[in-house]
Amino acid sequence: MRLWIALCSLGLLLVGCRHTGGDAPLSYDPPGSTLTTDKAIAPQHRRTIGFTQSGVWVSNEFTGARLNDFYRTDDSAYTAVIRPENAPINNSAWYAFKIWAERPQTVNVRLTYEDGDHRYVAKLSRDGEGWTPIDDASYAHDTTDGTATLRLKIGPDTLWVAAQELITSKHFARWMDEMARRPAVTRRVIGESRQGRPLRMLTITEAPETSRYVLVISRQHPPEVTGTLAALPFLETIAGESDLARAFRKHFTVLAVPLMNPDGVDNGHWRHNTGGVDLNRDWLHFNQPEARTVSEIFGKLKDKPGVKVYFGIDFHSTQEDVFYTLARDLTTDPPGFTDAWLDKIRAAFPDYTVYDEPYGLGSPVSKNWFYETFGVPAMTYEVGDESDRALIRKLGIGAAEAMMELLLAEVE
Numbered sequence: 001m002r003l004w005i006a007l008c009s010l011g012l013l014l015v016g017c018r019h020t021g022g023d024a025p026l027s028y029d030p031p032g033s034t035l036t037t038d039k040a041i042a043p044q045h046r047r048t049i050g051f052t053q054s055g056v057w058v059s060n061e062f063t064g065a066r067l068n069d070f071y072r073t074d075d076s077a078y079t080a081v082i083r084p085e086n087a088p089i090n091n092s093a094w095y096a097f098k099i100w101a102e103r104p105q106t107v108n109v110r111l112t113y114e115d116g117d118h119r120y121v122a123k124l125s126r127d128g129e130g131w132t133p134i135d136d137a138s139y140a141h142d143t144t145d146g147t148a149t150l151r152l153k154i155g156p157d158t159l160w161v162a163a164q165e166l167i168t169s170k171h172f173a174r175w176m177d178e179m180a181r182r183p184a185v186t187r188r189v190i191g192e193s194r195q196g197r198p199l200r201m202l203t204i205t206e207a208p209e210t211s212r213y214v215l216v217i218s219r220q221h222p223p224e225v226t227g228t229l230a231a232l233p234f235l236e237t238i239a240g241e242s243d244l245a246r247a248f249r250k251h252f253t254v255l256a257v258p259l260m261n262p263d264g265v266d267n268g269h270w271r272h273n274t275g276g277v278d279l280n281r282d283w284l285h286f287n288q289p290e291a292r293t294v295s296e297i298f299g300k301l302k303d304k305p306g307v308k309v310y311f312g313i314d315f316h317s318t319q320e321d322v323f324y325t326l327a328r329d330l331t332t333d334p335p336g337f338t339d340a341w342l343d344k345i346r347a348a349f350p351d352y353t354v355y356d357e358p359y360g361l362g363s364p365v366s367k368n369w370f371y372e373t374f375g376v377p378a379m380t381y382e383v384g385d386e387s388d389r390a391l392i393r394k395l396g397i398g399a400a401e402a403m404m405e406l407l408l409a410e411v412e
């Protein structure tokens with residue numbers, strides 16, 4: 001497995017490299033990704049473009065949009081140009097735009113990329129809230145030149161086209177407001193992103209004297225929406241009404257920062273924050289305010305007498321579902337948690353294949369910081385880009401239940 005991934009990282013295997021977009025130390029990282037001091041980013045020109053002859057309009061004037069240029073190449077053919085915030089960059093080529101036409105027509109839109117290749121199957125929406133993947137017959141991914149062509153039926157009603165469901169800071173704020181209505185949940189602003197967006201943390205507990213902690217983060221990488229689709233039900237389950245959740249909350253406190261990179265998400269970035277940096281490579285030097293703020297809040301637990309952290313988890317997305325775990329020769333407290341947790345997930349989802357890829361330390365990612373700071377089991381929970389959305393949700397719930405059962409057994 002390690003050799004296979006090493007070959008992938010060297011580009012020697014052209015097919016079957018599952019995790020080239022992931023976060024493991026042996027997977028592909030562009031040069032300089034662990035140098036986390038500020039890098040310049042190119043701002044996206046926000047505008048609405050119209051074509052007089054065809055009556056077609058396109059716009060990137062909304063939160064989370066990414067469309068850098070758009071031009072007509074033939075009667076019904078258009079080319080969209082998508083660029084990252086800066087380069088070199090991991091290939092997570094996010095795009096999102098609105099398109100409509102004065103009279104009904106079918107257009108072909110070719111998605112082209114600079115500093116990257118097409119990755120995400122297009123998702124379509126009529127209102128920017130409900131999304132469905134484009135049907136296979138209207139979608140052609142050309143892997144030889146890294147482009148994709150979408151056949152879109154458009155008319156006066158706006159069609160939203162995006163790499164994944166649009167879940168931006170507005171959606172997170174709404175979700176956190178909902179969560180905070182539950183008696184066991186409080187939320188607070190712990191700091192600001194580089195562009196001044198609030199970094200919000202949820203505290204989930206009913207423990208009178210809080211002393212046992214679980215730490216949860218997600219969405220360091222803006223396009224990794226499927227990680228969010230697992231993280232939110234994971235947290236909802238911990239905050240839920242089940243006997244298990246109530247018992248868990250009497251003994252444990254969960255601190256969760258579900259949106260680590262609000263600037264990147266709202267600016268339609270491929271990977272970085274507005275400092276042009278991969279936040280999940282900043283968990284050593286903490287040059288960026290997002291990782292620094294959260295590490296300072298979490299890090300205070302280290303010096304508190306009587307306090308013990310039990311587990312740290314960070315939700316991401318890559319090509320397929322996979323759990324990046326710690327190498328088993330690293331001693332954790334509690335011991336054996338990772339294997340017991342994965343076994344519980346296997347037992348709860350017998351038709352689901354659990355991919356476990358353990359790694360040693362070395363890369364400055366959050367998972368390793370959790371371990372190095374607290375000596376706890378830690379995990380990068382990776383969800384496939386195109387994994388079934390209903391199953392993602394069920395697994396997020398099942399993963400939370402398995403975690404709560406195992407950690408409760410530690411204290412009972």
Ligand SMILES: [Zn+2]
Nearest residue numbers: 023221316317
């Ligand atoms: Zn990621």
